[in-house]
Amino acid sequence: MRVVKRNAIVDQSLCVACGCCVKVCPLSAIAVFHGLYAKVNPDRCVGCGKCAKECPASIITIQEVGA
Amino acid sequence: MKGKRWYDYLWIATALYLVLGFFNILFAWLGLLCFFIPLILAVATGQKSYCNRYCGRGQLLGLLGGRFGLSRRRDIPKWMKSRGFRYSFLVFFFAMFFLMLWNTYLVFAGAQNLSQVVTLLWTFRLPWHWAYHGTLFSPGVAQFAFGFYSVMLTSTLLGLVTMVLFKPRSWCVYCPMGTMTQLICQAKHREK
Numbered sequence: 380m381r382v383v384k385r386n387a388i389v390d391q392s393l394c395v396a397c398g399c400c401v402k403v404c405p406l407s408a409i410a411v412f413h414g415l416y417a418k419v420n421p422d423r424c425v426g427c428g429k430c431a432k433e434c435p436a437s438i439i440t441i442q443e444v445g446a
Numbered sequence: 447m448k449g450k451r452w453y454d455y456l457w458i459a460t461a462l463y464l465v466l467g468f469f470n471i472l473f474a475w476l477g478l479l480c481f482f483i484p485l486i487l488a489v490a491t492g493q494k495s496y497c498n499r500y501c502g503r504g505q506l507l508g509l510l511g512g513r514f515g516l517s518r519r520r521d522i523p524k525w526m527k528s529r530g531f532r533y534s535f536l537v538f539f540f541a542m543f544f545l546m547l548w549n550t551y552l553v554f555a556g557a558q559n560l561s562q563v564v565t566l567l568w569t570f571r572l573p574w575h576w577a578y579h580g581t582l583f584s585p586g587v588a589q590f591a592f593g594f595y596s597v598m599l600t601s602t603l604l605g606l607v608t609m610v611l612f613k614p615r616s617w618c619v620y621c622p623m624g625t626m627t628q629l630i631c632q633a634k635h636r637e638k
Contacts, residue, residue, distance in 0.1 A: 393527050396628055397618035398498030399508070414494035414631030435615040437521040 383443055385426025390438040391416040400430035400439060453499050457509055460502030464602060467564075467595045471577040471588060474595035481623070488627035492634040497624050504615050507605050511614025522612040522619055532625045539601075539622040542568050546593035554586030561589070565596040566603065 387400075387409065394416035400409045401417070408423035409430055417430075421444070431439040466473035480503070484496035497504065511517030525531055552558035562575040574592065581588040605617030618624055 395527075395532075395619055395621075395624055396494045396497065396631070397504065397615065397624060398494065399504075399615050399618065401498060411494060411498055413492055413635050414488060414628060415635065432519075433613070433615075435522065435613040435617075436527045436619045437613065438527070 384445075385441050386421050386424045386444045387419050387426060387428070387430050387439050388442045389417045389419060390440075391418075393436055393438045395436055397435060399433045399435055403429045403433045405429065454505065456500055456502035457505035458502070460506050463502075464599070467599070468577055470579060471562075471574065471591045471595055472581060474591040474598065477594050477598045480598075484623050484627050485630070488630040489634075492631055494624070494627050494631060496627065497618065497621075501618075503602065503605060504618055507609045507617055508614050510606075511609040517609050517614045518611060519614070520612050522608070522616045526608075526616075527619050532620050535620050536622045536625045543597060546597065547590075550586055550590040550593055553589040554584055560585040560592075562592065564592060564599060567600050 389400075389409075396411045396414050396416055398411050398417075401407075401411060405427065406423050406425065408420045408425075409417050410420070412418040417439070426441045428441045431437075431441055463473065463476060466476075480501075483500065484494075487493065487495050511519075549558065553560055561571075562573070562578050563571040564574040565571050574595075578588060578592075581591075601617075601621075605621075608616040
């Protein structure tokens with residue numbers, strides 16, 4: 380059986396670095412980098428999609444990543 | 447879930463600020479904290495820690511739109527999250543802000559009388575005399591308070607409208623303070 384891994388992907392060019400995603404992430408897998416944009420830690424992210432739902436700019440998507 | 451910290455309750459301060467402006471306009475001066483703290487934090491630490499942790503308005507919008515469900519939770523239109531719009535809104539906001547400062551100066555200088563109104567959306571002049579009970583030093587002190595409260599009430603109103611229409615904290619996308627602190631962070635991290 381093939382296990383599909385999903386990750387949150389941030390469009391950093393449009394991120395306003397508000398930090399809403401950081402607040403809702405249950406695994407502390409996302410952080411605001413230097414006040415510039417949100418950065419996902421792919422090792423921790425399980426692709427639950429909470430950040431994508433919360434993001435006020437809707438610039439986070441959940442995508443399948445190669446295993 | 448993560449435990450709540452003291453700064454997760456700053457929405458109470460924001461709500462209190464808006465209420466106090468109905469009783470004594472001079473409380474509007476406290477709003478300068480929401481102006482200077484984000485800038486100082488951004489310049490000193492190169493982080494948007496104000497937006498990320500301490501912004502009471504963001505929390506209030508998150509609470510009303512999120513927990514109280516007063517938001518449609520739709521995606522914000524593309525143009526509203528573009529840099530062009532965010533920077534234009536920042537410039538417009540500051541132009542209006544300096545106009546307000548100029549009017550304050552005119553009252554300080556005695557060239558204009560104190561106008562006891564709160565101007566909503568830079569257009570609608572609401573009578574607000576009930577919240578004025580005299581002032582110290584100069585009527586200019588009160589003029590600034592009326593002007594600053596107008597800025598705060600207007601931006602809260604815009605925030606509430608986009609909260610209802612789009613995601614709860616959609617104000618954060620075009621918030622002039624957020625845009626400015628992000629620009630400061632960009633400048634700071636370009637140096638290195």
